[in-house]
Amino acid sequence: MDVAWFVVLSAFIFCIGAAGVMTRRSPLVVLLCLELMLNAGNLALIAFARMHGTGDGQIFALIVMVVAACEVVVGLGLIVSVYRRRLPIDVDELSELRG
Amino acid sequence: MSATTFAWLVLAFPLAGTLVIALGWRALPGRSAGWLGSLTILLSFGAGVGALLELLALPEEERSLTASAFDYASTAGLDADLGILVDPLSVFMVLVVSGVSFLIHLYSVAYIASDGGYARFFSFLNFFVFSMLLLVLAGNFVLLIIGWAFVGAASYLLISFWYRRTTATAAGIKAFVINVVGDVGLVLATFLLFQATGALDYAGVFAGAEEAFAENDGTLVAACLLLLVGAFAKSAQIPLHTWLPDAMEGPTPVSALIHAATMVTAGVYLIARTHPLFELAPAAADVAAIVGTLTLVMAATIALVVTDLKRVIAYSTMSQIGYMVLGVSVFAYGAGLFHLMTHAFFKALLFMGAGSVIGAMGGEQSLDRMGGFRKAMPFTFATFTLGALALAAVPLMSGFFSKDEILAFTINRGGGYVILGVVGYVAALITAFYAFRMVFRVFFGKPAPEAAELERGRLHHADPQNPATGEVEDSDVGFPGPEHHVAERSAPMAAAMAPLALLSVVAGLVAIPGVTDTLEHFLEPTFADSRFIDAHPSESAEYVGLAVGGSVGLLGIAIAYLLYMRRPGVTLALRDRMRPVHSFLARKWYFDELLDALFVRPGAGFGRFGRTVVESVFVQGFLVGGASGAVRAGTSFARTIQSGYLRAYALLLFLGVSGLALYFLIASA
Numbered sequence: 001m002d003v004a005w006f007v008v009l010s011a012f013i014f015c016i017g018a019a020g021v022m023t024r025r026s027p028l029v030v031l032l033c034l035e036l037m038l039n040a041g042n043l044a045l046i047a048f049a050r051m052h053g054t055g056d057g058q059i060f061a062l063i064v065m066v067v068a069a070c071e072v073v074v075g076l077g078l079i080v081s082v083y084r085r086r087l088p089i090d091v092d093e094l095s096e097l098r099g
Numbered sequence: 100m101s102a103t104t105f106a107w108l109v110l111a112f113p114l115a116g117t118l119v120i121a122l123g124w125r126a127l128p129g130r131s132a133g134w135l136g137s138l139t140i141l142l143s144f145g146a147g148v149g150a151l152l153e154l155l156a157l158p159e160e161e162r163s164l165t166a167s168a169f170d171y172a173s174t175a176g177l178d179a180d181l182g183i184l185v186d187p188l189s190v191f192m193v194l195v196v197s198g199v200s201f202l203i204h205l206y207s208v209a210y211i212a213s214d215g216g217y218a219r220f221f222s223f224l225n226f227f228v229f230s231m232l233l234l235v236l237a238g239n240f241v242l243l244i245i246g247w248a249f250v251g252a253a254s255y256l257l258i259s260f261w262y263r264r265t266t267a268t269a270a271g272i273k274a275f276v277i278n279v280v281g282d283v284g285l286v287l288a289t290f291l292l293f294q295a296t297g298a299l300d301y302a303g304v305f306a307g308a309e310e311a312f313a314e315n316d317g318t319l320v321a322a323c324l325l326l327l328v329g330a331f332a333k334s335a336q337i338p339l340h341t342w343l344p345d346a347m348e349g350p351t352p353v354s355a356l357i358h359a360a361t362m363v364t365a366g367v368y369l370i371a372r373t374h375p376l377f378e379l380a381p382a383a384a385d386v387a388a389i390v391g392t393l394t395l396v397m398a399a400t401i402a403l404v405v406t407d408l409k410r411v412i413a414y415s416t417m418s419q420i421g422y423m424v425l426g427v428s429v430f431a432y433g434a435g436l437f438h439l440m441t442h443a444f445f446k447a448l449l450f451m452g453a454g455s456v457i458g459a460m461g462g463e464q465s466l467d468r469m470g471g472f473r474k475a476m477p478f479t480f481a482t483f484t485l486g487a488l489a490l491a492a493v494p495l496m497s498g499f500f501s502k503d504e505i506l507a508f509t510i511n512r513g514g515g516y517v518i519l520g521v522v523g524y525v526a527a528l529i530t531a532f533y534a535f536r537m538v539f540r541v542f543f544g545k546p547a548p549e550a551a552e553l554e555r556g557r558l559h560h561a562d563p564q565n566p567a568t569g570e571v572e573d574s575d576v577g578f579p580g581p582e583h584h585v586a587e588r589s590a591p592m593a594a595a596m597a598p599l600a601l602l603s604v605v606a607g608l609v610a611i612p613g614v615t616d617t618l619e620h621f622l623e624p625t626f627a628d629s630r631f632i633d634a635h636p637s638e639s640a641e642y643v644g645l646a647v648g649g650s651v652g653l654l655g656i657a658i659a660y661l662l663y664m665r666r667p668g669v670t671l672a673l674r675d676r677m678r679p680v681h682s683f684l685a686r687k688w689y690f691d692e693l694l695d696a697l698f699v700r701p702g703a704g705f706g707r708f709g710r711t712v713v714e715s716v717f718v719q720g721f722l723v724g725g726a727s728g729a730v731r732a733g734t735s736f737a738r739t740i741q742s743g744y745l746r747a748y749a750l751l752l753f754l755g756v757s758g759l760a761l762y763f764l765i766a767s768a
Contacts, residue, residue: 021749030745091745098743 006047014040025090027082031075038068102157103166105150106185106236109193112143113229117222124218133208136221140204140228144197151190162187162624165238165300179299184238188625191436191618192235192368199360199443200228202595206451207352209589210458214350215576220260224356227253231361235368239300240289243369247285247329250362251278257357258349263577266567270345277342281332285369288325291318292376305375305628315382323376323383326369330387334366334420336394341691343417347409348567350579351454354409359416359450360443367423367439371432371626378430378630387428388509392519395421397688399529403536404674404684406466407567408453411537415490416446418530422505422523429516430631431508433619437610438501440618445489445498445603451586451596452483456541458583460549461561466537471546475553478593479586480542482600487538489603491531491656494649500607502527507612507644511636524651531655539663558585612641 013036020033042061049057083089116139120132127135154162167182183189204224211220230253234246252275259271293299295318296307312319330336335343346358357363370377370387377384398418405411419442426435456472456479457464473480489498506527510520549559563572563579574581586592609617626632636644662670674681686692740751 018749018753022746022753025746094745095743098741 003047003051007044010040010044010047012040013037013043025092027075027079027089027091027094030091031072031079034075035068035072038064038071100149100153101164102150102153102185102190103164103183105146105153106166106183106189106193107168108146109143109150109197110183110229110232110236112139112146113225113232115139116225117229120218120225121222124222127218130208130212130217132218132221133204133211136225137201137204137208139225140197140201143228143232144194144201147190147193147197150185151194154185154187154190159624160627163302165302167238171241177299179239179241181242182238182300183236183242184301185236186625187622188368188371188436189235191440191622193232195440195443196231196235196361197228199447199599200224200231200356202599203352203356203360203447203451205591206355206454206595207350209584209591210352210454211350211580212584212589213580213582215574215578215580216260220257220350223253223256223260224352227257227357227362231365234365240285240292240304241299244282244285244289247333247365248282250333250365251275251282254278254346254357254362257353258346260350260353261348261578264348264565264572265570266565267348270342270348274342274346277332277339280339281329284325284328284332288322288329291322291325295319295322301372305373308376308379312379315380319376320380320383323373323380324386326373326376327383327387327390330366330369330424331390332366333369334363334424335417336366336390336421336424337397338690338694340394340398340417341687341694344405344410344413344687347407347413351409351450351457354413355447355450355454358413359446363416363420364423364439364443367420367427367435370424370427371436374427374430374432374626374629377428384428384430388425388516388519391421391424391428392522393421394418395425396522396526396529399526399533401684401687402533403529404681407464408456408466408469408537408541409450409464411466411533412446412449412453415449415530415533416442418526419446419490419502421526422502425509425519425523426505429505429509429512429519430629430634431505432626432629433610433616433622434501434504434508436622437618438498438505441489441497441501441603441606444599444606445486445496448482448486448596448599448603449490451592451599452479452486455479455584455586455592455596456483458585459553459559460547461559461583462563462566462579463549463561464566466540469541469547469550470544471542471550472553473542475546475550476542476585476587478596482586482596483542484538485600485603487534491534492527492648492652493531493656494645494652495604495607497603497605497607499645499649499652500610500612503644503648504610504612504641506648507636507641508634510644511634511640524647527648528651528655531652532659535656535659536663539659543664544667553585558583558588612645613638 017033017036017038017040020036021030024030024033042064045057045061045064047057049055049061079089082094087094116136120127120136124132154164163184163186165182165184167180169181171179171181173180204221207220207224211217214220227250230246230249234243234250237243237246255271255275255278258274259268261267289299292304292308295311296304298304298307308319328339332339343358343363347354349358377387395418398414398421402411402414402418405414419438423435423438423442426432426438455476456469459472459476460469463469485496489496492499492502502523506520506523509516509523546554552559560583563574563581564570565572572578584592586596609615610619623632662673683689
């Protein structure tokens with residue numbers, strides 16, 4: 001199969017993720033969409049690795065997964081603590097760091 | 100011990116005294132700080148005598164010794180060390196300074212006894228003596244400048260000794276500022292001389308100047324004039340003289356020590372010390388002679404009308420220093436320094452007498468309120484009158500020989516100098532008059548209430564107040580103490596005045612024309628290189644001068660007797676008839692107003708301009724305000740981006756990355 005399909009699919013998924021990050025207000029969904037974007041990247045990396053016939057891209061993808069797992073831990077932790085303090089679960093309401 | 104070892108000791112004793120009294124005053128009980136201070140000066144005087152004897156043991160041409168404690172800087176082309184010069188001139192000054200200082204310390208032990216700042220006074224006084232001795236013993240211009248500045252600082256400290264008295268602190272500041280003007284002159288002169296000669300020690304500078312400069316060379320004249328700025332500021336000559344009368348705000352012993360006997364003669368010493376330069380630059384010496392003459396006339400005329408006892412003596416000091424400056428500027432060094440010595444004796448004595456009278460008046464200084472103290476204070480009367488006789492140059496008194504020697508030398512130079520000499524004689528008449536104006540107004544006439552009280556055996560006690568402004572004071576530290584002291588009742592004061600009275604009478608005997616020339620002979624090695632060393636007036640000319648001077652002095656006293664004793668009241672009528680003249684003199688020739696208009700007010704105006712325009716508008720408004728305004732404007736944009744909306748950040752990030760990606764895509768295509 002042509003590598004282009006994989007790249008196009010990856011771009012689709014990335015755009016869906018990005019659009020979700022920018023439009024959704026629930027932090028949980030934002031985190032989900034971030035995962036989509038990361039995995040879109042992974043897909044592109046693995047596709048190109050296959051094209052070149054080397055393992056570099058796959059290693060990269062593995063590292064991205066590790067990072068994504070960490071990021072999810074931190075993100076979920078934040079969401080849980082926000083929930084515990086009875087703050088609104090809405091990224092637009094949580095805007096105290098404005099300049 | 101060699102002469103230089105003694106000279107180091109001369110410096111070491113007062114310095115040790117300063118430190119011990121200043122650091123250990125808590126441990127010094129009662130009056131011991133004063134006695135300790137006096138002792139160190141006495142030891143210093145003793146060391147000075149030792150140096151004199153050692154010096155006299157040397158052959159005449161070897162009587163110039165230098166010694167160095169350590170080098171400040173010793174590099175190619177610059178050699179400055181902590182070096183002293185011991186020669187007849189410096190030993191002479193050491194003896195005059197330490198001798199008179201010792202007596203004044205002794206006087207102060209009683210005079211200042213009940214003051215809250217007793218120990219502080221003596222540590223300052225010892226510091227002053229140390230500085231003055233450093234000044235006269237300095238072997239190079241660097242050390243001279245150090246001594247010069249120390250002396251000014253000590254003068255400031257002592258004038259403002261009663262630091263809670265507003266007039267005293269103002270007077271101290273005025274004296275210090277004018278003295279600093281002089282310091283600047285001295286430093287600039289040193290720069291000029293160093294640039295031309297490459298040396299800083301006296302011998303090197305004088306030798307270098309003779310090679311580097313032709314007679315009346317512009318640079319040399321400029322350097323000499325700058326030296327004169329220093330000399331004039333220290334010695335209260337026109338136009339830098341206005342601080343001296345104000346300096347009378349200090350305690351009377353300070354006036355006697357600093358503003359009569361020692362510090363104010365530093366300018367005379369400086370001219371005498373740098374005489375090879377002035378002989379190479381006669382134009383500068385002429386300026387000094389003319390300024391000296393102007394000062395001596397101006398000060399004498401002002402002394403006619405001033406009613407503050409101490410200020411009369413202050414103007415008299417200014418006038419007498421004018422004579423000295425005239426003397427050393429017409430290259431009559433022996434005569435000028437002779438007058439310096441006799442003046443130190445009789446003027447310190449006059450101040451001490453005045454201090455005693457002021458003590459009896461309970462701090463009051465106005466001549467208008469004094470009178471009739473003759474019976475109440477016989478000792479003060481006798482010694483004060485002897486001082487006044489010496490000041491008036493009555494025949495056979497010390498001032499008689501010294502002042503007339505200066506004038507005889509001046510007239511002997513011929514030409515325009517004759518005018519200066521004649522003016523000097525006219526001023527001598529005025530001098531005799533005002534000297535006895537003081538005597539007659541203080542000691543004769545109707546006894547003041549204070550005098551009557553003292554005759555009945557009770558010392559007047561006034562409520563403490565500022566004699567100049569009438570402000571009410573207390574007698575805590577920072578103001579004069581609760582008690583006043585008079586020589587009749589305080590043995591140390593009398594013990595200090597008696598030797599000075601004796602010296603005021605007999606000191607003239609060391610230089611009677613044609614009979615003795617002890618002093619001049621002693622000083623000769625220092626001035627051996629002078630071209631004018633043999634330019635003596637003839638003996639007959641000197642005796643004519645003495646006759647004129649003596650009769651002028653007696654005439655002045657006679658006029659004073661006529662006006663104040665025979666026809667009291669005629670002076671008041673005279674004052675009313677000559678209002679403009681009187682007010683011109685009473686306002687001190689408007690010098691204060693002139694300096695005020697020329698320097699003080701433009702300076703203050705410039706300061707106001709700096710504060711309102713430069714500081715507020717330019718610095719605060721433009722520099723500081725502009726910089727912070729620019730930063731604030733720039734950051735307000737950055738602030739609006741920080742909206743706090745996560746999704747907006749995400750959008751920005753997305754746009755940014757997309758923009759970058761687009762750019763690289765286009766760039767690589």
